[in-house]
Amino acid sequence: MPNFEFDAIVCGAGPAGTTTALFLGKAGKRVLLLDKEKFPRDKICADNKTWKCLDIVKELGLWNEFEKLPKKEIHGVLIGSPSGHTIYTPLLEKDIQEKDTWFNVRREAFDNFLMEACKKEKNITIREQCIVLKPLFKEKQMMGVQFRNEQGKTEEQFGKVIVGADGSQSVIANSVGLSSKIKGRYAVNARAYFENVQGPMEVVLKQRESTTSRHPALGMCELYYLKGICPGYFWIFPVDQNWCNVGVGMRLEDIERKNIQLENKLKEVIESKKFKERFKNAKQVTEVKQWGLSVLGKQRKCSGSGFVLVGDAGTFAMTFSGEGVGPSMRTGKIAAQTIVRALDRNDFSEQSLNEYDQQLWKILEPEIRGFQWLEFLILHEKIFDWVVKKARTNKDLIKISSRMQKDYRVAQEFIKPKTILKLLFG
Ligand SMILES: Cc1cc2nc3c(=O)[nH]c(=O)nc-3n(C[C@H](O)[C@H](O)[C@H](O)COP(=O)(O)OP(=O)(O)OC[C@H]3O[C@@H](n4cnc5c(N)ncnc54)[C@H](O)[C@@H]3O)c2cc1C
Numbered sequence: 412m413p414n415f416e417f418d419a420i421v422c423g424a425g426p427a428g429t430t431t432a433l434f435l436g437k438a439g440k441r442v443l444l445l446d447k448e449k450f451p452r453d454k455i456c457a458d459n460k461t462w463k464c465l466d467i468v469k470e471l472g473l474w475n476e477f478e479k480l481p482k483k484e485i486h487g488v489l490i491g492s493p494s495g496h497t498i499y500t501p502l503l504e505k506d507i508q509e510k511d512t513w514f515n516v517r518r519e520a521f522d523n524f525l526m527e528a529c530k531k532e533k534n535i536t537i538r539e540q541c542i543v544l545k546p547l548f549k550e551k552q553m554m555g556v557q558f559r560n561e562q563g564k565t566e567e568q569f570g571k572v573i574v575g576a577d578g579s580q581s582v583i584a585n586s587v588g589l590s591s592k593i594k595g596r597y598a599v600n601a602r603a604y605f606e607n608v609q610g611p612m613e614v615v616l617k618q619r620e621s622t623t624s625r626h627p628a629l630g631m632c633e634l635y636y637l638k639g640i641c642p643g644y645f646w647i648f649p650v651d652q653n654w655c656n657v658g659v660g661m662r663l664e665d666i667e668r669k670n671i672q673l674e675n676k677l678k679e680v681i682e683s684k685k686f687k688e689r690f691k692n693a694k695q696v697t698e699v700k701q702w703g704l705s706v707l708g709k710q711r712k713c714s715g716s717g718f719v720l721v722g723d724a725g726t727f728a729m730t731f732s733g734e735g736v737g738p739s740m741r742t743g744k745i746a747a748q749t750i751v752r753a754l755d756r757n758d759f760s761e762q763s764l765n766e767y768d769q770q771l772w773k774i775l776e777p778e779i780r781g782f783q784w785l786e787f788l789i790l791h792e793k794i795f796d797w798v799v800k801k802a803r804t805n806k807d808l809i810k811i812s813s814r815m816q817k818d819y820r821v822a823q824e825f826i827k828p829k830t831i832l833k834l835l836f837g
Pocket residue numbers: 422423424425426427428445446447448454455456457458459460461541542543544576577578579581582600601602658660702703704721722723724728733734735736737739
């Protein structure tokens with residue numbers, strides 16, 4: 412047996428890895444947190460933080476620090492269907508009163524804020540600019556990692572549990588045959604920041620009477636499932652400083668089949684009749700960057716002998732929206748709880764760590780069941796158009812969408828006979 416200096420080695424310091432490390436550190440466990448980058452660093456994302464994320468920020472006792480970050484309040488989401496119908500789903504006033512709004516915070520700032528919290532935790536040893544090369548095994552149990560260290564030298568460290576938190580190209584997941592690049596669920600995305608994008612809010616204003624939001628025209632996330640892009644989408648998410656995070660994401664197979672250059676696609680959409688007015692006075696302030704991501708579909712194995720996978724390494728971003736920050740942090744929290752119990756038992760076998768899969772799946776299964784309906788919609792453009800056209804003026808259906816923003820299990824209500832009748836005849 413190697414001499415374990417650490418209870419856990421967390422590979423990757425994105426939201427999933429830092430959350431795992433923070434919960435473990437606070438439980439008094441010794442953690443080594445490795446990341447290939449030096450923080451602060453950018454991460455290609457649309458920057459939205461829902462209550463899934465914000466609840467965990469509060470639970471970690473970091474809300475006061477979070478409040479200091481540059482950010483934009485978000486009060487609702489606008490969805491555009493392929494033929495151009497739009498529906499605005501406001502966050503419910505009572506939810507805002509209980510939890511505050513959602514926020515868009517640039518990942519460079521948000522991930523650094525979590526990293527700074529880790530730096531203050533005495534049980535966490537942080538090593539930046541360390542690239543994990545491969546996991547190390549003893550009798551089929553993962554119990555260490557080999558990495559290229561800050562000086563460019565190959566180094567090995569050992570831990571009782573290895574946490575794969577190294578994102579959608581995870582070395583840890585790939586090494587055990589659990590690649591997070593899943594056919595049909597893997598999208599490539601291109602993103603840039605723009606200054607001074609104009610925002611027509613007429614759709615929102617028209618719906619104003621049927622919503623309960625205080626400021627329906629304020630800070631919303633816009634997702635357009637455009638023809639030729641759907642089930643991917645074009646997005647405009649406002650962030651701080653009058654900047655917007657703008658991007659487009661498409662399934663890899665659609666990009667390959669249509670031989671699309673994603674950066675050109677982004678330009679094409681911005682210059683299209685539908686959006687050109689909004690970008691007339693806008694200035695692109697960063698280069699276009701690309702990143703891949705798989706979304707969660709069905710239950711997958713995310714633990715094994717000596718290891719667990721959290722965040723994008725385990726493919727936990729939501730289908731339909733691609734939201735992954737909150738879901739990643741949630742997996743980090745559950746992984747940490749499992750690891751604490753495994754340490755108490757001194758048992759890091761596949762069976763012991765399978766508790767993580769079980770705990771997680773209990774929560775995810777009802778959410779996924781609801782989201783299957785939304786996934787069905789984006790895969791069937793004509794039905795999607797029809798549903799958005801019907802639902803956009805139906806108070807009850809908008810209310811279900813709004814309730815879903817707090818609890819994803821509510822999505823199951825869309826497929827109840829009562830709701831379908833409302834859609835057909837409401
Ligand atoms: C274009 C786009 C838009 C998105 N928009 C949103 C959004 O608005 N809201 C939302 O909630 N989610 C969004 N997501 C999803 C979200 O970005 C991810 O789900 C989230 O970042 C997952 O966090 P993570 O910690 O698992 O992985 P990551 O954030 O990818 O972090 C992984 C970390 O591991 C490090 N790493 C990787 N490989 C190694 C290695 N070999 N050795 C050491 N370190 C390594 C990386 O440097 C990184 O710091 C979006 C994703 C994309 C691609």
